[in-house]
Every structure is written in C-alpha cells, then in structure tokens.
Amino acid sequence: xxxxxxxxxxxxxxxxxxxxxxxxxxxxxxxxxxxxxxxxxxxxxxxxxxxxxxxxxxxxxxxxxxxxxxxxxxxxxxxxxxxxxxxxxxxxxxxxxxxxxxxxxxxxxxxxxxxxxxxxxxxxxxxxxxxxxxxxxxxxxxxxxxxxxxxxxx
Amino acid sequence: xxxxxxxxxxxxxxxxxxxxxxxxxxxxxxxxxxxxxxxxxxxxxxxxxxxxxxxxxxxxxxxxxxxxxxxxxxxxxxxxxxxxxxxxxxxxxxxxxxxxxxxxxxxxxxxxxxxxxxxxxxxxxxxxxxxxxxxxxxxxxxxxxxxxxxxxxxxxxxxxxxxxxxxxxxxxxxxxxxxxxxxxxxxxxxxxxxxxxxxxxxxxxxxxxxxxxxxxxxxxxxxxxxxxxxxxxxxxxxxxxxxxxxxxxxxxxxxxxxxxxxxxxxxxxxxxxxxxxxxxxxxxxxxxxxxxxxxxxxxxxxxxxxxxxxxxxxxxxxxxxxxxxxxxxxxxxxxxxxxxxxxxxxxxxxxxxxxxxxxxxxxxxxxxxxxxxxxxxxxxxxxxxxxxxxxxxxxxxxxxxxxxxxxxxxxxxxxxxxxxxxxxxxxxxxxxxxxxxxxxxxxxxxxxxxxxxxxxxxxxxxxxxxxxxxxxxxxxxxxxxxxxxxxxxxxxxxxxxxxxxxxxxxxxxxxxxxxxxxxxxxxxxxxxxxxxxxxxxxxxxxxxxxxxxxxxxxxxxxxxxxxxxxxxxxxxxxxxxxxxxxxxxxxxxxxxxxxxxxxxxxxxxxxxxxxxxxxxxxxxxxxxxxxxxxxxxxxxxxxxxxxxxxxxxxxxxxxxxxxxxxxxxxxxxxxxxxxxxxxxxxxxxxxxxxxxxxxxxxxxxxxxxxxxxxxxxxxxxxxxxxxxxxxxxxxxxxxxxxxxxxxxxxxxxxxxxxxxxxxxxx
Numbered sequence: 001x002x003x004x005x006x007x008x009x010x011x012x013x014x015x016x017x018x019x020x021x022x023x024x025x026x027x028x029x030x031x032x033x034x035x036x037x038x039x040x041x042x043x044x045x046x047x048x049x050x051x052x053x054x055x056x057x058x059x060x061x062x063x064x065x066x067x068x069x070x071x072x073x074x075x076x077x078x079x080x081x082x083x084x085x086x087x088x089x090x091x092x093x094x095x096x097x098x099x100x101x102x103x104x105x106x107x108x109x110x111x112x113x114x115x116x117x118x119x120x121x122x123x124x125x126x127x128x129x130x131x132x133x134x135x136x137x138x139x140x141x142x143x144x145x146x147x148x149x150x151x152x153x154x
Numbered sequence: 155x156x157x158x159x160x161x162x163x164x165x166x167x168x169x170x171x172x173x174x175x176x177x178x179x180x181x182x183x184x185x186x187x188x189x190x191x192x193x194x195x196x197x198x199x200x201x202x203x204x205x206x207x208x209x210x211x212x213x214x215x216x217x218x219x220x221x222x223x224x225x226x227x228x229x230x231x232x233x234x235x236x237x238x239x240x241x242x243x244x245x246x247x248x249x250x251x252x253x254x255x256x257x258x259x260x261x262x263x264x265x266x267x268x269x270x271x272x273x274x275x276x277x278x279x280x281x282x283x284x285x286x287x288x289x290x291x292x293x294x295x296x297x298x299x300x301x302x303x304x305x306x307x308x309x310x311x312x313x314x315x316x317x318x319x320x321x322x323x324x325x326x327x328x329x330x331x332x333x334x335x336x337x338x339x340x341x342x343x344x345x346x347x348x349x350x351x352x353x354x355x356x357x358x359x360x361x362x363x364x365x366x367x368x369x370x371x372x373x374x375x376x377x378x379x380x381x382x383x384x385x386x387x388x389x390x391x392x393x394x395x396x397x398x399x400x401x402x403x404x405x406x407x408x409x410x411x412x413x414x415x416x417x418x419x420x421x422x423x424x425x426x427x428x429x430x431x432x433x434x435x436x437x438x439x440x441x442x443x444x445x446x447x448x449x450x451x452x453x454x455x456x457x458x459x460x461x462x463x464x465x466x467x468x469x470x471x472x473x474x475x476x477x478x479x480x481x482x483x484x485x486x487x488x489x490x491x492x493x494x495x496x497x498x499x500x501x502x503x504x505x506x507x508x509x510x511x512x513x514x515x516x517x518x519x520x521x522x523x524x525x526x527x528x529x530x531x532x533x534x535x536x537x538x539x540x541x542x543x544x545x546x547x548x549x550x551x552x553x554x555x556x557x558x559x560x561x562x563x564x565x566x567x568x569x570x571x572x573x574x575x576x577x578x579x580x581x582x583x584x585x586x587x588x589x590x591x592x593x594x595x596x597x598x599x600x601x602x603x604x605x606x607x608x609x610x611x612x613x614x615x616x617x618x619x620x621x622x623x624x625x626x627x628x629x630x631x632x633x634x635x636x637x638x639x640x641x642x643x644x645x646x647x648x649x650x651x652x653x654x655x656x657x658x659x660x661x662x663x664x665x666x667x668x669x670x671x672x673x674x675x676x677x678x679x680x681x682x683x684x685x686x687x688x689x690x691x692x693x694x695x696x697x698x699x700x701x702x703x704x705x706x707x708x709x710x711x712x713x714x715x716x717x718x719x720x721x722x723x724x725x726x727x728x729x730x731x732x733x734x735x736x737x738x739x740x741x742x743x744x745x746x747x748x749x750x751x752x753x754x755x756x757x758x759x760x761x762x763x764x765x766x767x768x769x770x771x772x773x774x775x776x777x778x779x780x781x782x783x784x785x786x787x788x789x790x791x792x793x794x795x796x797x798x799x800x801x802x803x804x805x806x807x808x809x810x811x812x813x814x815x816x817x818x819x820x821x822x823x824x825x826x827x828x829x830x831x832x833x834x835x836x837x838x839x840x841x842x843x844x845x846x847x848x849x850x851x852x853x854x855x856x857x858x859x860x861x862x863x864x865x866x867x868x869x870x871x872x873x874x875x876x877x878x879x880x881x882x883x884x885x886x887x888x889x890x891x892x893x894x895x896x897x898x899x900x901x902x903x904x905x906x907x908x909x910x911x912x913x914x915x916x
Binding site for chain 1: 230231232233372373376377379380381382383384385386388389439440441512513514515516561562563564565566592594595813817820821822823824825826827828846847848852853854855856858859862
C-alpha cells in the first residue's frame, strides 16, 4: 500500500492503495468519478479513457503509480453544459449515443485529437479514432459529431 | 425529462398536501361511480394496487399538473422513452415536456415484457396510448361534473379542460386529480409481458388530430451522459457493499473438485462462495476482488472436451439429430410433388456462426437483501422477469423482490445481464451483505448466451418455361431458446444451472418473413440439442432480431441466386413474386432512391483488384417492412470489404418520432454490417476462444459506411409496428448479393472476413 497523490480535474486527491492498481479503480471507487467505465481491462475498447497531460490514456491498464504528477482529466472535467468542449456540444446536437457506455473513449480521444489538429480530413478523423469500440453501431453519428466539432473549432 | 428520473416529485408528502380525504378504499373500484360522485370515484389519495387492471399503474397526474407515465418496458438507447412520452402527451392533451416516463422498476410498473422483440411502441406504446386516452376521458368527465357542463361541450388544451364555447369555464388536470391517484379499472386481458393489454372505455384519437406524435423530438438523456452526470448499472453503490467476481472453468462442463480458500487468505476481506459448480469470491474493495479472482486456486474435474472445433461446426449441425421440426405457416400446394416435375432445380446451403452479444461492458448487477426484502439493480432488459428469477433462486415470494433496471452497457437481447443478477443474488444471500458482481471481458464475450449457429437449405423447382414452380426453405440449427429470453427461472441462468437445477431447454427458431408467392412453397425449421446441457458458454438465446439475420441472409441470398439462374434483374425477379403491397412499396422506394438501373448480376465490366457491386434484400418483421440496397467495394487482393453505401426503405406503419427512428435504423445497419463482415464465436473442444475484442472483432470506425440513406414510409393510419430490429434483418443478404454482383462469386458463409473473402475469390 502507498499514499499516492492524484491531480484529477484540477484538484489533488490522495488515495491509499496498492500502487499496481489501475487508475480506473482509483477514479471510480476511491474518488467517485464514475464516468470512466470498465469495458475490457485490456486497453482494447476505450470505455475507460481519460486524459493524462492532455493525451488520451486507457485508465484500465495505467497503474495508479504511473500517473505521477500528471494531470488527469475525466469526461466530467472536460466540459460542462455551461462551458462544453465542442465535441460534447456536437455529441448532444447530433444525438449520437445509443446506450452511451462507450462515450468516454470517443469523446476523450476525439477531444485530444481536435485540440491538436485543426480542420482534419475524414480519413484523419477515422485514423485518430481507430480501435475504439461502439457496440450499438453509432459510428455514423460519431463521425458526424467529430466533423461538427472540428468545424466549431475552426 | 430524463429516463433515469425517479418519481421524487410524486412523493407521499406531495400527495398528502394536495389530495383530498381518502374516500374510497383500495381494491373496491368497480361500480363506485354509481354510488359516489365521479370526482371521488375516479380519484383517491391512496394508491390502488400495482396491477395491470388499474389505470393508476400506468398514468398519474402530479400535484403540479405534470404527468408520470409508468412504463413496464424500457429504452435500450433508441429513444423509446421519447416516443412513449409523445404518445401519452398526445392522448392526454398535455405538453410533451410535462410527461416523465418512468421505466423498468418493478416497484412502479407492471410487467409489460421489458425490452423485447421491437415491441416497445408496437405493444408497450399501444397500452400506454390506451391508458392515456382513458385518463383523459375520466378527467373530462370529472371536469364536466365540476363545471356543470356536458362532457361533449368540453375540450382540453395543455392540461386545462375548458368549455369549447367559453375558455373561462375551465379547470385543470392538476385541480381535478393532481397528487391523487386514478381509481379506474381497465379491461385487462389477464396477460403479463409483451401481450399485456388493458384498455379503458376511451377510444384513442384519430391520427389526423395528432400534433405531438410524428414530431422529431430529441432525446434529453444524452446531455447527462455526455457531461458525465448519468449513472449506469455499473455505478450503483450501496452502503456496506462488497465486490463479487465469478470463477468459470477453463474447460466447459468442468466442476470444482477442490477450492483452496487459503490461496487468497492474504487478501483483505476476500472470501470464497462455493456451491456445486458455482464459484464466486467477494472482497471489500474491487481491486482486492480482482486480485482474489486471479489468485484463487481451484481444482476442476477432468471434464472431457465436448465441443467440435469451430471449423467443424457446420458438419456437426448437418449430422445432429433433429429435436423438433416445424413448418411455418401453411404449406402452399404440394412441394414434394412439384419438385418431381421440375425441368431443373436450383439449390444452395448457407451457414451462420454463433455470435456474441459482446456488450460494450461486461454485465454488472448489485443485490441488497435487507429485512428479508431483496433489491436488485440490473442492466437486464427484462427486470420484471429478473424479479421472478431471484424469487425462485432464493426461494422467497416475488413480492419481496424489487428489481430496478438501470441503464447498462448496451443490450441486444438475452445477454449476460440476467446471469449477473442471479449471481449477485446468490452471493448476497450467502455473505449477508450487498454484493456488486462485475463480470470480466472474457466472461462477457466467452460466457454470454450466444446467438444460435445454423445452416439453411434452399431449393427451387423451375419448369421448362423458366417459371419457379416450387420453393422450399429449411433452417437447421441450435435453438434460440436453449435458455429463455430472460432470467425468470433458475434453469435459464448460469447460477441455476451450475447449482444443479434441472434444465428445460426450449425449441424455437423461425422462417423467412416475406410475401413471395409460389404455387408450391414450404418454409420450415429444425432445432438440434445443445452441445452441453448445463453451464455452457455456447448456450443459445435471443440476440438482436433472434435468428432474423441468419434466416434472411440465406433466404434473400437465395432469391438473388434464383434471379441470376433465370437471368433476371434481382429487383425485377422480386417484384414478379412479392405480393404484399407494402412490401412492393419498400422495394420500389429503395430501388428508386438508390438509382437502381435494371440489369443482370453479376456485372461483367470490371477488371483489376478493386471492384464494386450492388445488392438488394428485403424482409418483413411483425408488420414492419424493410428493403435495403447495399453498395459494396471489394479489394480482391486483400479480401477486405467496405460496405460503402446503404439505401434503406422502412415502413413501420405510423411513425411516432422520425428522428429516433432514423437513429435506430442507422444503428441496425452498422451493427448488421459488423455481424456480417466480422463476427464469429470461435471455440475449441474445451471452450469458447473468442474472449475479447481481438478474438471477437467488430466493425471498426475506419470501416464505417460512407452513406446511409433512409426513406421513411409513413402510414399514420396503420398502427405502429416495431423498428428496433427489422432493419438489421436484410443487411447480410444485401451485402452478399452486392459481393456477387461485383465478383460473380457467391459467399454462403458469414462472416465475410478478409480471409474468407480471399479464399472464396481465389
């Protein structure tokens, strides 16, 4: 066991835990951030995606000890209805989700991508999102939303 | 309005404040309007029993005039709750925004079957519409008495009842009954589940008067998801809760011989629960439960490998004994005699693999037992049946069990959710604490009930003039109800099967749903026994559009084969034989929208590695019709297929919400493409080997179709039928027919993975 400080959504929290435990469980169980979801525990689907220093990482395979001083942002920290990230706004406008369980992967990955890449092509968008899973088959809506967000971000 | 809203504003407190004296005793509603004033007879402060024959079981007007609609089905993310809200608001003449649909809690709704068979609107909505219409009728009668005017001189505008001639003569729903309950008996047909129907005396509105039904009202449950403010069933936390994990054998059918509890003794709070074939662990912390589940030493019985290798699956099905055979509908003419006169016979056989629900997240359920009462929070799409299953599993009265549906990680039928609920119930009873069971990815894909594998034989007799004189189609496969469509009984769940409950495997399959008319025609199905009776990772059950994709992959591929054999354009061939006017309309609509030009398949104008083709397929499903034109690109070198464009014509009678319908169709098409191109459960003699997203791949975002054009055919005069599944049904055949058009090669086995396509083309 070890006491580990985690900077999540702009606030530092301390957890007392096995340092090998994946970040996902610290977020969900110790800190009450429910929104990163357990999908596979194998970094194969994206449901647990959070930002670590602005980059999307799969929290289900990221040991809590590997976070260090990095800044973690979850979907809850990405934006709010009052101050949304464009991809969140676009997701609502395009009515993307069916069950919605996969959205951390798509939104957090797309947000990190769009923050770095202006006016991406459709092929670039698809390449940035490849490997993420959506079982309900909302792929058409996801692509519409990312394109809409890209337009908003100029 | 969000679908997760609890009826907090309909609390006891608000009722006591708003309600009048309790003048009618519970359970005596019949005939009271002849004794009491209408206002007293129709409304009361105490809630009548939650039974299907009570209007209060479906509709309540709250003290503030808002309406709660209690729905015994639920929305799996296709916007059903919006559509139900529209139907209720329409009949009641209240604003859409004032209706809250409360779904899937056995404490607040009767068993309308849960999510099932695309009947959310078709059957569930029908009942809610009738209940809302009856509520309006009763409220207008109450208003008539209060205002001293005949009911036929009154009208309702946004929840206010007023005289047609004088708007000042008015009262509101809130004043009439707000915060009290309807005390009105309905004419219940004594059925529970999908077929439950309990109309009142009221007739629903004429469709020409609809203002809210038919509007593209958006879902308001999306923003809470996107801003991380909505909990899923995985997020339920109960004080004192411990975390459970289940242990499954490496070889299917093996049972634990020895379980070494000391192997996890060093993990805080870790405990083993072992009962015959059922092994689980619990621990206070989730990470400890995970570690314990990985560390626990279990010695399993030496079970012999039972399964054929997945590559030998179809030979197994061919040779397997037939457990039940059924001819769908009525045989037309005399098929066997007609074949004796054939000038030639066209025949083909098609194969469809086991497929997994492979939900986005593995199943999760939490069960709390307190003072002999059980509460289960489940993602199961049939929570009322889960209540029954838990009652039987724990041997208590169903009235002591509350099952609460909380939105889960996707649901497309009888998934692993019902199994997780029973596992949690068993664990909670043994450990005496609330238990949250979370399956692993390996368990979700490897151990969920599977969509059944099957073979399909089709043959047609053709006379010397080139007419089809007979058609026979026979499916043979695993039953779609080897375990039932819900966890309502112990023998249908892993927890029951592993604890030695006697099994009751059912027989069910299906036949093509179409209107091809041939003088002699026979459609049949045959089921075979399961590979392993008890605790099988290949037990078969309902997976979205149960057996629809496999049956229509075969039947609609075969219609294309017939068209090619008779040198006819595939649409021209269909239109010669399809007899139903609405079927013809969807086929023509898809053809027109896609710019279909009549010609023979395959096209013969392409050389080189990259070729393209088009294909049509159509089917019915419980009243809904759907025709699809697929346009497909094939790389002959790599074997990769891009299902580039779909044109979908869809007729489900009256459209309640065109926006929700379009999203639902898109999801059907994309999931259908995934199942057609990629999905196949593999296994060896011992167990399923498709256990994650690498070994059970689904469609990637880079393979998304470029375009899905949707033509919605609205028939407001026809009662709405379902849309949750019909459009997944013809997808595989449309793609197969497009591949044939492009290459001249007929692929008769799903999935069309690159290896298989390459092999077929070489």
